[in-house]
Amino acid sequence: xxxxxxxxxKQPHYDVYEVFIQxxxxxxxxxxGSVVAASPxxxxxxxRENFLRRDAAISIWVVHQTDIHExxxxxxxxxxxxxxxxxxxxxxxxxxxxxxxKAFKERAITIEDLVHDAKR
Amino acid sequence: MSQDxxxxxxxxxxxxxxxxxxxxxxxxEYRKLLIKQIHMHGISEVxxxxxxxxxVPKAPNLRRKLALIAKVQDEIGHGQLLLRVAEDLAxxxxxxxxxxxxxxxxxxVKFHNVFHMDAPTWxxxxxxxxxxxxxxxxxxxxxxxxxxxxxARILTRICAEESFHMQHGESIVLALADGTEQQREMLQQAIxxxxxxMMFFFGPPEMSGASLRMMDYKIRTRTNEQLRxxxxxxxxxxIHALGLTLPDSNVYYDVEKDLWTYSEPDWEMFSHMVxxxxxxxxxQRLQLRRxxxxxxxxxxxxxxxxxxxQQPAIS
Numbered sequence: 001x002x003x004x005x006x007x008x009x010k011q012p013h014y015d016v017y018e019v020f021i022q023x024x025x026x027x028x029x030x031x032x033g034s035v036v037a038a039s040p041x042x043x044x045x046x047x048r049e050n051f052l053r054r055d056a057a058i059s060i061w062v063v064h065q066t067d068i069h070e071x072x073x074x075x076x077x078x079x080x081x082x083x084x085x086x087x088x089x090x091x092x093x094x095x096x097x098x099x100x101x102k103a104f105k106e107r108a109i110t111i112e113d114l115v116h117d118a119k120r
Numbered sequence: 121m122s123q124d125x126x127x128x129x130x131x132x133x134x135x136x137x138x139x140x141x142x143x144x145x146x147x148x149e150y151r152k153l154l155i156k157q158i159h160m161h162g163i164s165e166v167x168x169x170x171x172x173x174x175x176v177p178k179a180p181n182l183r184r185k186l187a188l189i190a191k192v193q194d195e196i197g198h199g200q201l202l203l204r205v206a207e208d209l210a211x212x213x214x215x216x217x218x219x220x221x222x223x224x225x226x227x228x229v230k231f232h233n234v235f236h237m238d239a240p241t242w243x244x245x246x247x248x249x250x251x252x253x254x255x256x257x258x259x260x261x262x263x264x265x266x267x268x269x270x271x272a273r274i275l276t277r278i279c280a281e282e283s284f285h286m287q288h289g290e291s292i293v294l295a296l297a298d299g300t301e302q303q304r305e306m307l308q309q310a311i312x313x314x315x316x317x318m319m320f321f322f323g324p325p326e327m328s329g330a331s332l333r334m335m336d337y338k339i340r341t342r343t344n345e346q347l348r349x350x351x352x353x354x355x356x357x358x359i360h361a362l363g364l365t366l367p368d369s370n371v372y373y374d375v376e377k378d379l380w381t382y383s384e385p386d387w388e389m390f391s392h393m394v395x396x397x398x399x400x401x402x403x404q405r406l407q408l409r410r411x412x413x414x415x416x417x418x419x420x421x422x423x424x425x426x427x428x429x430q431q432p433a434i435s
Contacts, residue, residue: 026272117353
């Protein structure tokens with residue numbers, strides 16, 4: 001996402017806007033690409049024409065590219081917190097629970113059970 | 121559009137099952153109910169880290185210690201996500217993060233009864249994950265359909281992380297249930313200790329005016345009693361399967377009524393505890409919260425100064 005703000009810009013110059021699309025009300029805005037446009041309003045319009053000629057969506061965010069602060073791909077140390085075994089933090093680290101419940105003749109409760117309960 | 125017409129149009133949106141965004145027009149009552157609910161929810165996540173944090177230094181092995189630290193981190197993280205949702209709503213009232221945090225030790229926001237309780241043994245640390253997180257997930261899962269979209273969206277993430285909490289709690293409970301007589305006795309006592317608090321947790325069967333308004337606005341869609349019934353239905357059979365008892369001999373499934381019966385908790389005692397912060401650990405934990413917030417104020421200020429120094433001077 002290198003930004004070239006050189007002084008020998010061609011005229012007219014359009015700024016780059018990164019585009020985020022929300023497809024349904026309980027979904028998140030997801031990055032889908034970028035456009036160049038003369039204003040935020042026009043960027044929304046261009047984004048609609050570029051990315052939503054077929055797919056439905058309910059909201060578009062356009063963000064001036066220079067307003068995005070990205071991490072560096074080279075700086076892998078930034079994600080070092082994933083380096084050690086984290087199974088103690090995941091459901092997959094507790095597969096023994098099901099076996100033990102079986103020994104007690106009960107089935108382990110899963111998050112899906114409780115969400116299902118809530119929808120009953 | 122007149123105020124009445126606007127409110128009617130809003131209610132029609134709610135009744136059609138539409139979702140509301142923070143930038144949409146909303147009646148002040150809807151906004152205030154949401155702030156109250158989400159602020160309380162966020163602060164309860166933060167205060168919910170304290171009973172378990174107390175067991176981090178005393179966890180029986182490294183894996184349990186790591187898991188408990190992970191859980192404490194998650195709870196604080198959930199508090200931050202929820203407070204962010206509440207802050208957007210509270211913007212018209214000029215309320216910011218600091219106000220939302222301070223409100224807990226000045227008594228302007230309450231937190232869940234369960235986090236006022238003490239956790240005297242390692243079994244309590246396990247039963248918190250088992251029963252308290254189980255109850256919290258039942259409540260939160262029912263809010264996934266909330267009419268306020270930013271709340272529902274963030275709860276999807278929170279529920280996904282809570283599923284580890286549930287497994288972590290069950291793992292401790294199962295290890296103790298499968299252990300020595302002494303361990304089973306410790307677990308039994310912890311279940312007796314937490315059960316009445318859990319019956320109170322879901323609120324009275326006869327819901328308050330504010331709770332009923334939240335149902336009208338579909339901020340929540342389940343009654344207190346529906347949630348409590350689901351909790352008992354999930355957990356009472358499991359506790360019995362472990363060969364353990366509940367402190368309430370009235371807990372049984374009434375086939376004819378298709379309902380679980382139970383003894384009412386001491387509503388007045390628990391309400392007083394939440395209202396006055398007068399539980400066994402309320403004051404001690406609030407004191408720690410205040411120390412953490414006030415003691416670190418200089419760090420928050422220093423970060424702003426450091427950022428200002430990094431900004432190139434505007435010519």
